[in-house]
Amino acid sequence: MTEKMNAYGFYDPQKEKDLPTFEKVVLDRPEPNKREILVEVKAVGLNPTDFATWMMKKETDDSFTILGRDISGKVVEVGEEVKLFKKGDDVFYPGSSNVQGAQADYHLIDERMVALKPKNLTYSEAAALPLTSLTSYEVMHDRLDLFSLSEDPGDVTLLIVGAAGGVGSVACQIALNYGFNVIGTASRDESRSYIKELGVKHIIDHTQPYKNQLEELGIKQVDAVFLAAKADENIREVGKVIAPQGRVCSLLPLQNPLPGSFFGKSITFSYELMYTRSVYETQDWIKQHEYLTELKNQVEQGFIVSNLETLFSEMNEETIRKAYEQLQTEHTIGKIVLAHDN
Numbered sequence: 001m002t003e004k005m006n007a008y009g010f011y012d013p014q015k016e017k018d019l020p021t022f023e024k025v026v027l028d029r030p031e032p033n034k035r036e037i038l039v040e041v042k043a044v045g046l047n048p049t050d051f052a053t054w055m056m057k058k059e060t061d062d063s064f065t066i067l068g069r070d071i072s073g074k075v076v077e078v079g080e081e082v083k084l085f086k087k088g089d090d091v092f093y094p095g096s097s098n099v100q101g102a103q104a105d106y107h108l109i110d111e112r113m114v115a116l117k118p119k120n121l122t123y124s125e126a127a128a129l130p131l132t133s134l135t136s137y138e139v140m141h142d143r144l145d146l147f148s149l150s151e152d153p154g155d156v157t158l159l160i161v162g163a164a165g166g167v168g169s170v171a172c173q174i175a176l177n178y179g180f181n182v183i184g185t186a187s188r189d190e191s192r193s194y195i196k197e198l199g200v201k202h203i204i205d206h207t208q209p210y211k212n213q214l215e216e217l218g219i220k221q222v223d224a225v226f227l228a229a230k231a232d233e234n235i236r237e238v239g240k241v242i243a244p245q246g247r248v249c250s251l252l253p254l255q256n257p258l259p260g261s262f263f264g265k266s267i268t269f270s271y272e273l274m275y276t277r278s279v280y281e282t283q284d285w286i287k288q289h290e291y292l293t294e295l296k297n298q299v300e301q302g303f304i305v306s307n308l309e310t311l312f313s314e315m316n317e318e319t320i321r322k323a324y325e326q327l328q329t330e331h332t333i334g335k336i337v338l339a340h341d342n
Helices: 048-056 123-127 130-143 166-178 189-197 210-216 231-241 260-264 276-280 286-300 317-328
Strands: 004-010 023-028 036-045 070-078 090-094 106-110 157-161 181-185 202-204 222-227 242-250 268-271 308-312 335-339
Touching: 036 123, 048 317, 070 106, 070 123, 070 130, 090 123, 090 130, 090 286, 123 308, 123 335, 130 166, 130 222, 130 242, 130 286, 157 166, 157 231, 166 181, 166 189, 189 202, 202 210, 210 231, 222 231, 231 242, 231 260, 242 260, 276 286, 308 317, 317 335
Parallel strands: 157 181, 157 222, 181 202, 222 242, 242 268, 308 335
Antiparallel strands: 004 023, 036 070, 036 106, 036 335, 070 090
16 A cells, blocks of 8 residues: 655645645655655755746646755665665755655655765754755856866955855855855845854945945955856846956846856856756766765864754644745845754
């Protein structure tokens, strides 16, 4: 007899409303195959990409949609080809856009995008980290390729736009650990205080012209830019301060053409989407496991702290809605997590 599980999601996307109506349903518990592992969900982090899943669902799609793309929990079953994990392992990982979310009792995922959970973090603290951290590692290693700019990371200046957000706050920590010179942008006092606590010494306001603010810090130009938020609103200012032959990576698709300065300076521009490797099952997919394992080690050594800021201690229809309402304000600092003691 197939085992059952509780799941929280929606059938009708109700795009005319602020949020869909979340409901609890009972579904068959999935079974792992090949390199998949089945995880008992202990905590789930929220991400703006969950909104994209909601908005992209067609009105004619009558399937049950489950959100939740940041997960920590315990392995309860493994597929026949699994090599990296065993039953009983505590793990953390991001989901993918081609699999159901994790706001449920159990979640199925390929082992190539999973790592052991840091031993010094709770499930909730761990669930705040995977997607944003993996995104940041891919930006620094694969998109901006920062280590190729100089043998000494201290010679490389990285500007992170939206440094206090979920991705930006982790990216700051990772970049500082690597030894890069980090400049973060923040417009509110609480945001500036938050990234100062993370170790960012140079901070500018992204609602004001960049050039003068950087010059006041003694910085004429930057080698690389990570647009972790509001790409269209900031791309022109980025064009004014990026060094010739510099590198820019955006987390979000631009709606407008690149500034002419990008052509004149021969700027390398790229996008980062953490789901690319899992959706297309690229040959280097295992890199995601390797980056998350590096994250685990850095957390256990005390170099990176969880950016969990808001915790809902129970997962149900009401707390899920409240959590997404808070995320929807776009004024969150750090991450929002739903704990799940199923």
